Amino acid sequence: METDALILTLRLALTTTALLLVIAIPLAGWLALGRTRWRYVVEAVVALPLVLPPTVLGFYLLVGLGPLTAVGRAITHLLGHTLAFSFTGLVVGSMVYSLPFAVQPMVAGLRAVDQSYLDAAATLGAVPRRVFARVALPLAKGSMLAAAVLTFMHTVGEFGVVLMLGGNIPGKTRTISIAIFDAVENFDYASANRASLLILVLSTIALLVVYARSMFVTARRRDE
Numbered sequence: 001m002e003t004d005a006l007i008l009t010l011r012l013a014l015t016t017t018a019l020l021l022v023i024a025i026p027l028a029g030w031l032a033l034g035r036t037r038w039r040y041v042v043e044a045v046v047a048l049p050l051v052l053p054p055t056v057l058g059f060y061l062l063v064g065l066g067p068l069t070a071v072g073r074a075i076t077h078l079l080g081h082t083l084a085f086s087f088t089g090l091v092v093g094s095m096v097y098s099l100p101f102a103v104q105p106m107v108a109g110l111r112a113v114d115q116s117y118l119d120a121a122a123t124l125g126a127v128p129r130r131v132f133a134r135v136a137l138p139l140a141k142g143s144m145l146a147a148a149v150l151t152f153m154h155t156v157g158e159f160g161v162v163l164m165l166g167g168n169i170p171g172k173t174r175t176i177s178i179a180i181f182d183a184v185e186n187f188d189y190a191s192a193n194r195a196s197l198l199i200l201v202l203s204t205i206a207l208l209v210v211y212a213r214s215m216f217v218t219a220r221r222r223d224e
Contacts (some may be wrong), residue, residue, distance in 0.1 A: 002191075004174070005174050005175055005176045005179040005195075006176050006198070007176065008087070008171070008173075009156055009177075010156070011095075012087070012091065012094060012155060013152045013153075013155040013177050015091050016091055016094040016151065016152075017098075017148055017151045017155065018103055019091070020095055020102040020151050021147070021148060021151075023095075023099075024099070024103045024106060025137070027103055028103050028106035028130045028147075029106075029136065029137075030111035031043055031046075031103070031147025032107045032111045033110060033128075033136065041112040042203075043107075044098055047104070048100075049098075049099060053160065054097065054158070054159065054164075055160045055161075057161055057164075058093065058160055058161040058162075058163065059091070059164055061089075061096065061161070061164070061165050062164055062165050065082065065084055065165075066084055071195045076132075085164070085167045085172075085173060087166075087172060089165050089173075090166045090173055090175075092140050093161045093162065093165040093166070094155045094158060094161065094162070097154075097155075098151045098158075099216070100152045101149075101151045102147045102150075102151045104147075105143045105144075105147040106144060106147050107157060109140035109142060109143020112140070112143075113139045114139075117139065133200070142213060145213060146163055149207075149210050152206070153203050153206050153207075156177075156202065157203070158175065158177060159176060159181065162175050162178065163181075168182070175193055176198075177199075180192050180195045180196055180199075
């Protein structure tokens with residue numbers, strides 16, 4: 001198994017998860033608790049990566065961030081290089097691809113919060129931002145854990161987007177999923193099996209953490 005590919009993958013997943021949570025928390029709050037009638041449009045855009053083939057998403061990101069577009073030229077001028085075929089480009093692509101996995105669990109958790117708690121806080125004079133930060137978020141912290149775990153593991157398992165946007169550059173854009181694909185192409189099933197088994201174990205542990213916590217919280221509420 002390629003250690004460099006594994007380290008790069010974990011670094012990519014951690015970076016993507018951290019940045020996405022910063023974006024997803026306020027976005028999920030607005031989608032779940034906001035009053036505007038156009039929220040469904042934003043929800044549809046956020047959910048788009050769930051239905052688009054990864055290669056399609058990766059292709060448009062590759063073109064959109066390349067030197068043929070105004071955005072791409074501005075980024076190239078600012079950074080001195082294109083985002084395509086770079087680790088930064090992988091982060092951007094991973095954030096777009098994993099956005100629904102960060103936002104949707106939190107939206108579901110926030111919508112499940114008893115509205116009476118939010119109304120009570122507002123009645124006591126708390127502004128909406130304070131109600132969200134001090135009341136809604138703590139009550140939906142389980143959904144934040146689920147969002148973080150799902151985002152991390154989804155990024156670890158990416159293939160189409162990272163291949164289209166980053167290529168296959170060892171030590172720079174070569175992730176563990178690409179390494180597995182290359183191993184299979186080269187009939188190195190032993191290496192592919194070791195890497196796949198590691199991802200399988202990590203994914204199983206991550207899901208066990210999420211579901212075990214959910215069962216623990218449900219049992220505790222029943223006891224109360």
